[in-house]
Amino acid sequence: MPNRRPKHSTSPADAATRRAVKPVVCYPPDTLPEPQNLGPATPAGPITTHLAQPRDATTFRAKAGQTFRITSVDGPQVGDLNLWNAADLTERFFSGKTRALHGTHVTTGDVLWSNLPHLRAMATVTHDSLDWYGIDEYGGAVHDVIGTRCDPYTNALLHSGDQYHHCCHSNLTRALADETGLPLDGAELLVHDVLNVFMCTGFTRDTGQYFMKASPVRPGDYLEFRAEIDLLGALSACPGGDCGAEHSSDTTRCYPLRVEVFDTTHTAAHVTPFPNAYDRTHGR
Numbered sequence: 610m611p612n613r614r615p616k617h618s619t620s621p622a623d624a625a626t627r628r629a630v631k632p633v634v635c636y637p638p639d640t641l642p643e644p645q646n647l648g649p650a651t652p653a654g655p656i657t658t659h660l661a662q663p664r665d666a667t668t669f670r671a672k673a674g675q676t677f678r679i680t681s682v683d684g685p686q687v688g689d690l691n692l693w694n695a696a697d698l699t700e701r702f703f704s705g706k707t708r709a710l711h712g713t714h715v716t717t718g719d720v721l722w723s724n725l726p727h728l729r730a731m732a733t734v735t736h737d738s739l740d741w742y743g744i745d746e747y748g749g750a751v752h753d754v755i756g757t758r759c760d761p762y763t764n765a766l767l768h769s770g771d772q773y774h775h776c777c778h779s780n781l782t783r784a785l786a787d788e789t790g791l792p793l794d795g796a797e798l799l800v801h802d803v804l805n806v807f808m809c810t811g812f813t814r815d816t817g818q819y820f821m822k823a824s825p826v827r828p829g830d831y832l833e834f835r836a837e838i839d840l841l842g843a844l845s846a847c848p849g850g851d852c853g854a855e856h857s858s859d860t861t862r863c864y865p866l867r868v869e870v871f872d873t874t875h876t877a878a879h880v881t882p883f884p885n886a887y888d889r890t891h892g893r
Contacts, residue, residue, distance in 0.1 A: 613816035663863035667782035674879025684864035685851035748811035823853025
């Protein structure tokens with residue numbers, strides 16, 4: 610961010626006037642459909658359970674209309690979530706557009722959107738047990754779509770070529786490869802920017818730098834979603850644990866995360882959204 614760099618330009622006479630211009634929200638969400646059937650879900654039928662072990666990842670599948678619930682177990686832990694269209698892995702979660710439409714952090718009623726050209730709802734947050742946290746005095750909030758995912762390339766860049774294999778990027782790559790039979794180099798290209806589940810983050814006020822702090826999550830806290838389309842998901846239990854100290858660590862205390870998938874009374878009546886209505890002619 611430019612705020613942390615030395616200033617070489619001279620302020621113009623109207624600098625204060627330029628700074629005082631009021632901001633305009635880029636994408637007012639008023640015309641988006643109002644989310645339905647929010648609140649803690651009650652399972653109707655069997656529950657499929659998956660466990661992301663510390664410094665590893667798990668995959669899961671949720672059919673359109675089903676609920677998937679991510680729960681903290683044993684201790685405070687953050688997770689990195691990827692979502693794909695189960696029938697077409699090129700359609701995947703688009704954190705940037707989700708951020709533009711809903712803000713830097715998501716909570717109950719917000720939607721996880723898919724990438725272009727599809728741009729449709731993939732999952733809706735139906736309940737968030739941490740929505741009480743809000744925005745703290747540092748500007749921190751929970752469940753961010755700001756950060757990417759901890760990865761071995763950035764780790765090598767910042768730590769003199771250190772080879773670390775349990776970053777979330779690698780965890781997600783292994784899990785996707787195991788689930789689909791793809792080679793690691795093919796699966797890696799489908800891993801994408803994440804929803805940082807339970808992670809508490811923000812930007813510093815003075816330098817504009819991305820920060821993390823110890824997550825407020827505790828065992829039993831959970832984040833619930835309704836699958837809007839048939840989904841393949843992958844969840845990594847981050848090697849940073851509660852992310853109160855560092856990423857890419859073999860010493861930080863880490864805990865598992867549980868994913869449960871189940872029908873509710875609303876599942877049978879669910880209507881899958883169509884891909885985006887734009888005709889893709891691009892003015893030609």
